[in-house]
Amino acid sequence: MILGVASGKGGTGKTTVAVSLARVLGSAVQLLDCDVEEPNDRLFLDGRLREAQVVTVPVPRVDEVACDGCGECGRFCRFHAIVAVDGPPLVFPELCHGCGGCIRVCPRGALHETPRRIGVVEVLDAGPVTLVEGRLDVGAALVPPLVRAVKAHRAGDRPAILDAPPGRSCAVIETLRGADAVVLVTEPTPFGLNDLAQALAVARELGLSCGVVVNRVGIGDDRVQAFCRENAVPVLAELPDDRRIAEAGSRGEPLVDALPEYRGVFRSILEGATRLAEKGSGSW
Amino acid sequence: MVRELVVLSGKGGTGKTSLAASFAVLARHRVVADCDVDAADLHLVLAPRLRERHEFRSGDLAVIRPDVCTACGDCLALCRFDAIRKGADGHAEAGFRVDPLACEGCGVCARFCPVGAVELRERVCGEWMVSETRCGPLVHARLAIGSGSSGKLVSTVRQAARQLAEAHGDALVIVDGPPGIGCPAIAALTGASRLLAVAEPTVSGEHDLDRLLVLARHFDVPVSVCVNKWDVNPGMTERIERRAGRAGAGVVGRVRQDPAVSRAQVRGRAIVETGAAAADDVRRLWDRLRSRLEEPGRGQTDRREREGPTDGPWQPAVEGH
Numbered sequence: 001m002i003l004g005v006a007s008g009k010g011g012t013g014k015t016t017v018a019v020s021l022a023r024v025l026g027s028a029v030q031l032l033d034c035d036v037e038e039p040n041d042r043l044f045l046d047g048r049l050r051e052a053q054v055v056t057v058p059v060p061r062v063d064e065v066a067c068d069g070c071g072e073c074g075r076f077c078r079f080h081a082i083v084a085v086d087g088p089p090l091v092f093p094e095l096c097h098g099c100g101g102c103i104r105v106c107p108r109g110a111l112h113e114t115p116r117r118i119g120v121v122e123v124l125d126a127g128p129v130t131l132v133e134g135r136l137d138v139g140a141a142l143v144p145p146l147v148r149a150v151k152a153h154r155a156g157d158r159p160a161i162l163d164a165p166p167g168r169s170c171a172v173i174e175t176l177r178g179a180d181a182v183v184l185v186t187e188p189t190p191f192g193l194n195d196l197a198q199a200l201a202v203a204r205e206l207g208l209s210c211g212v213v214v215n216r217v218g219i220g221d222d223r224v225q226a227f228c229r230e231n232a233v234p235v236l237a238e239l240p241d242d243r244r245i246a247e248a249g250s251r252g253e254p255l256v257d258a259l260p261e262y263r264g265v266f267r268s269i270l271e272g273a274t275r276l277a278e279k280g281s282g283s284w
Numbered sequence: 285m286v287r288e289l290v291v292l293s294g295k296g297g298t299g300k301t302s303l304a305a306s307f308a309v310l311a312r313h314r315v316v317a318d319c320d321v322d323a324a325d326l327h328l329v330l331a332p333r334l335r336e337r338h339e340f341r342s343g344d345l346a347v348i349r350p351d352v353c354t355a356c357g358d359c360l361a362l363c364r365f366d367a368i369r370k371g372a373d374g375h376a377e378a379g380f381r382v383d384p385l386a387c388e389g390c391g392v393c394a395r396f397c398p399v400g401a402v403e404l405r406e407r408v409c410g411e412w413m414v415s416e417t418r419c420g421p422l423v424h425a426r427l428a429i430g431s432g433s434s435g436k437l438v439s440t441v442r443q444a445a446r447q448l449a450e451a452h453g454d455a456l457v458i459v460d461g462p463p464g465i466g467c468p469a470i471a472a473l474t475g476a477s478r479l480l481a482v483a484e485p486t487v488s489g490e491h492d493l494d495r496l497l498v499l500a501r502h503f504d505v506p507v508s509v510c511v512n513k514w515d516v517n518p519g520m521t522e523r524i525e526r527r528a529g530r531a532g533a534g535v536v537g538r539v540r541q542d543p544a545v546s547r548a549q550v551r552g553r554a555i556v557e558t559g560a561a562a563a564d565d566v567r568r569l570w571d572r573l574r575s576r577l578e579e580p581g582r583g584q585t586d587r588r589e590r591e592g593p594t595d596g597p598w599q600p601a602v603e604g605h
Contacts, residue, residue: 008322008323009296009297009323009325010295010296010297010323010463011295011296011297011298011463011484012296012297015488036466037294037463037464037465037466037469037495038294038295038463038464038465038488038491038492038495040295040487040488040491040492043487043488043491044487076391076395078343078344078389078390078391079390097364097388097390098364099364099365099388099390099391099392100362100364100392101390101391101392101395104362104392104395104396105395136465136466138465138495138498138499138502139470139498139499139502140466141435141466141467141470142466142467143466143467144432165464166296166322166323166463166464167322167323167434167462167463167464168322168323168427168429168430169322169427169430169431169432169434169468170385170430170431170432170434171466172430173385173386173429173430177385177386189546189549189550190325190328190549190550190552191301191325191328191549194323194325194328195323195325198322198323201429202429202430205385205429205430206385219543219546220546220547220549220550221550243516246513246516247516247517249486249488250484250485250486250487250489250516250517250520251486251487251517251520252486252487252488
């Protein structure tokens with residue numbers, strides 16, 4: 001079973017929920033931190049580094065001897081990553097998507113691919129949890145290939161939890177694609193509600209069944225719960241606005257370790273998510 | 285010259301939008317840009333009256349014509365984005381189709397299809413709007429699901445806001461930015477007059493702020509830092525402030541944890557439009573920040589705790605806008 005943990009809005013508690021779900025699962029679970037711009041799961045887990053992999057994307061390199069300056073590559077590239085004006089083309093690697101088209105269209109074979117680093121994937125052992133973390137290099141903009149690299153480390157026979165980035169862009173889609181169910185974490189405020197609606201649309205676009213965890217219940221109103229009823233999305237759990245949760249989180253302690261009385265809540269989230277996944281096709 | 289204040293945080297949910305809304309109330313002569321195009325929320329506080337709506341077109345989408353496709357499989361082999369799926373729409377077994385959520389519009393399949401079965405169509409990736417609010421003009425947007433063009437949409441919103449600000453006698457542009465440090469955050473940050481980095485006093489907040497500060501240095505944007513909900517972990521707050529100082533970023537204030545912030549949001553109000561204790565913190569923060577904003581030039585890091593606030597060149601001759 002592959003369980004995604006996502007939210008439209010940032011800071012609603014994705015990491016808290018994903019780490020605690022991994023901690024209560026008990027069996028050899030994989031936690032894949034796909035929030036590669038700001039990966040935080042490892043701050044909560046005492047992990048030992050097992051493996052590190054540099055992730056690159058292929059970008060073109062020009063053989064200036066072979067190039068006759070025909071400009072075909074620049075006319076083909078839709079991302080303006082290779083520009084040819086009189087003479088050998090200029091390459092702008094940060095704009096390149098790595099489609100390989102310029103290399104194929106070059107009539108003289110004057111372009112070759114060279115790897116450009118965008119980040120790293122690290123695998124850590126943290127007790128029964130295997131943490132796979134993607135970390136984008138600061139200044140790099142290309143997120144989806146790094147998310148794909150994180151997910152490539154998933155061992156198919158073990159349960160996996162995907163900690164998704166916030167939002168609704170390509171990075172979120174890349175993370176959640178292939179999940180058996182998604183837990184959407186939100187908070188009971190107008191911002192939380194608005195962003196939950198967006199996140200639900202993303203999950204439904206991908207055909208994923210999902211449930212909601214409402215975090216910090218008591219800080220706002222009850223329109224999130226009403227929205228879930230109207231849209232037939234199950235509320236898997238509500239977490240109260242408990243200052244002890246915020247304080248444990250601020251120190252980097254997994255919620256279920258700092259406050260064991262919450263273990264039952266996370267077990268019930270897992271049970272709810274399992275039922276959702278069975279409605280799809282996955283199983284634990 | 286138009287000045288641009290960009291509010292970012294690295295980590296999501298630290299209070300960017302709540303602060304940006306308060307600045308919009310306090311600044312008076314300003315244009316507001318909601319550049320969190322993935323999860324735009326500022327309109328929930330500023331109650332915009334829509335003036336203009338524009339389609340946001342960016343890039344292309346490959347479409348395979350099932351009546352022409354011979355199912356040779358060349359596109360499947362060439363696509364680097366796993367966007368080609370078996371089974372054409374409406375044709376049960378034979379042929380291929382394109383998954384629009386995976387397609388990046390590179391055009392390789394269209395160029396190399398031996399029978400010309402693939403077309404590229406211009407793609408609508410969202411919309412952007414110009415509205416009027418009680419805090420002046422608001423430029424905001426909505427990104428289409430799964431779009432890879434969030435950075436371009438952020439740039440579009442920022443550019444429209446800058447043009448409005450120029451037309452309004454060089455108003456200040458207040459940019460509510462996206463979380464993260466990737467494409468949309470970079471698009472929100474580059475060329476700005478100043479970044480306000482909003483941190484929360486947690487291990488995640490500290491970690492994410494560090495990465496954001498490196499990004500700001502990379503793009504040579506001067507930084508001010510504030511810690512929101514500082515009293516959740518006072519020790520961590522001090523640690524974050526020391527780190528910010530070492531990185532050359534000035535600390536411009538702390539905002540306390542206050543349940544009135546969420547209550548104000550429920551009522552569609554900025555916190556400074558209430559009598560809450562946190563509102564005083566935000567006003568003090570704003571006073572310090574606006575004095576930093578008038579400092580000349582980019583590429584300068586400010587010293588910690590400079591002299592008090594003075595009136596900036598963008599301060600209004602008349603209230604309104």
